[in-house]
Amino acid sequence: MGIIEKIKEIEAEMARTQKNKATEYHLGQLKAKIAKLRTQLLEPPKGSSGGGEGFEVTKFGHGRVALIGFPSVGKSTLLTMLTGTHSEAASYEFTTLTCIPGIIHYNDTKIQLLDLPGIIEGASEGKGRGRQVIAVAKSSDIVLMVLDASKSEGHRQILTRELEAVGLRLNKRPPQIYFKKKKTGGISFNSTLPLTHVDEKLCYQILHEYKIHNAEILFREDATVDDLIDVIEGNRKYMKCVYVYNKIDVIGIDDVDRLARQPNSVVISCNLKLNLDRLLARMWDEMGLVRVYTKPQGQQPDFSDPVVLSADRGGCTVEDFCNHIHRSLVKDVKYVLVWGSSARHYPQHCGLSHNLRDEDVVQIVKKKEKEEGGRGRFKSHSNAPARISDREKKAPLKT
Ligand SMILES: Nc1nc2c(ncn2[C@@H]2O[C@H](COP(=O)(O)OP(=O)(O)OP(=O)(O)O)[C@@H](O)[C@H]2O)c(=O)[nH]1
Ligand SMILES: [K+]
Ligand SMILES: [Mg+2]
Incomplete structure (x- = not known):
């Protein structure tokens, strides 16, 4: 059975399992199993140099920003508008098939903006060119998640899940958990505050799943099992993401208003050249x-x-x-x-x-x-x- 099938099987088991106090430990263990498999999935196949047919684009300028989104949300149109570099745009999906770099000149700095093929649900498991696209997102300083303002709001969750599946954490800070593997001495478990999601037993079980029998662990916040797994895996990338709702020219003012009020969001229209200056200012701020x-x-x-x-x-x-x-x-x-x-x-x-x-x-x-x-x-x-x-x-x- 391949890694993806194994993940699917565990996901199905999790969906079947009722969430309650009695199943908590079992579910935690399953989460750790999935996390381990996902990490395996990211490892380059044995014998390859790791590069494969990725998008090789040389880093340029003072920072790198990736445009990530479903097909036909207007990523290429946006790249052309912001950088002057032409990237083919059309009404059919998957117009863009590779990574196209452009340069934004802003505040006396140069920022590399990358147009990418659209990604879809399943991208993290290799659908389309999803894996390569996500690898570019990981190499960036921030992500602009481009969304079609007239389409389902579920798109944002789907894309976030795809990026999370490969270890990207958007607009989050690393969990406040101190974790250090030791050679001997068993597991020392401590917390500076009462924990409501994780207890000692669950923590031991997760560590056991990773075959870790000696470690020091200190919770400095009321973290979840997922946070704990992130810390143990240690390969997560914490990134800023701005949600860019394009095509506001085709929706009503009430919807525009609602989208604009969501956290980390900017509403724009490439067609009407609306709010692009606001988007640039926001991007600049987030890059720090x-x-x-x-x-x-x-x-x-x-x-x-x-x-x-x-x-x-x-x-x-x-x-x-x-x-x-x-x-x-x-x-x-x-x-x-x-x-x-x-x-x-x-x-x-x-x-x-x-x-x-x-x-x-x-x-x-x-x-x-x-x-x-x-x-x-x-x-x-x-x-x-x-x-x-x-x-x-x-x-x-x-x-
Ligand atoms: N109404 C409207 N249409 C837009 C806007 N921006 C882009 N479009 C149209 O949306 C369609 C898709 O645009 P693209 O720039 O090719 O989208 P993409 O995200 O690069 O698509 P893929 O490369 O296929 O993933 C084109 O027909 C554009 O003209 C906008 O602000 N408003
Ligand atoms: K398109
Ligand atoms: Mg495109």
Whole structure:
């Protein structure tokens, strides 16, 4: 029997089993069995390099965004509108058969947007090109789930389930469960608060299913069995997802209003070019990019060319910033001067561990190099931006 058949069989058994206190342990065990099989399903077949016929698209720019959705919801139309790169759009399903990259220029950053074939129920098990599409989603920083506003709202749940089946967790944070495998000592089970979904016995049973007999486990929140399994599996990817309801031109205003109020949702119409600016702003916010402008000593910062950092990718400290400029820079840095929202006063003298925020300005002071305006803390502040507004960026700063 293949892995998919095994999963189906267990799913059927779960559907047959009534949910109550007596079956709780059994159901938990079945969930763990499915999770193990799904992980097996993700492993590349033995003997292959793992790549297979995936969509090989080189990463480009400061972040990557994937368009995921059912066929004909308007993904390609949206890519063409936002990036100017043409991607064939048509009224028949599966117009797009491969991954088509485009670039969004936004806030002086470049973001790679990927158009992908439509996916359908069963994608995670390999229907259509589902597996390859989902692999691209996993390689992205955020997902835009494109939905047809005139179609069933169930589509959103179906797609979420498909992505969850391969270990993606949308708009969730990792469960607050500390878990560490040990060599000896048995299982130590603790929690910092009363648990209503999981007890010691269930926890042992799940661990047993994974053949884990020595481990330390501490619940810091009232987590579920699914959370526990996620932590044990350890291969989940937690991603932001914006639900993009397209084609609002064909539905009534009441429906538009209702969809727009749902969490993490933006309503748009590609045909009428409605709300695309809102979508871009939302996408930008969710990506959490941090633009840092370098100010060379005695010169104005170049506001058109930021160093772009991200908490999810590499971090946002002064050290991360230095490493972005040059790997060997860190060892020469004495301290840095920071202007912007991360600074308590302007300029603030900061060390390598200081966390930078979006639109900060940084001047690096190297060892054996004097800072601008001579030594001392009471240097003039007038030559540097207090807060960098878009307006200021366009006009040269006074020195
Ligand atoms: N009414 C309306 N139709 C739209 C809108 N955006 C796209 N369409 C139409 O929807 C159809 C499908 O658009 P595509 O861009 O090909 O959709 P897709 O999601 O890329 O489809 P696949 O590549 O087949 O998965 C086309 O006929 C588009 O013209 C919109 O905002 N309103
Ligand atoms: K289409
Ligand atoms: Mg398409």
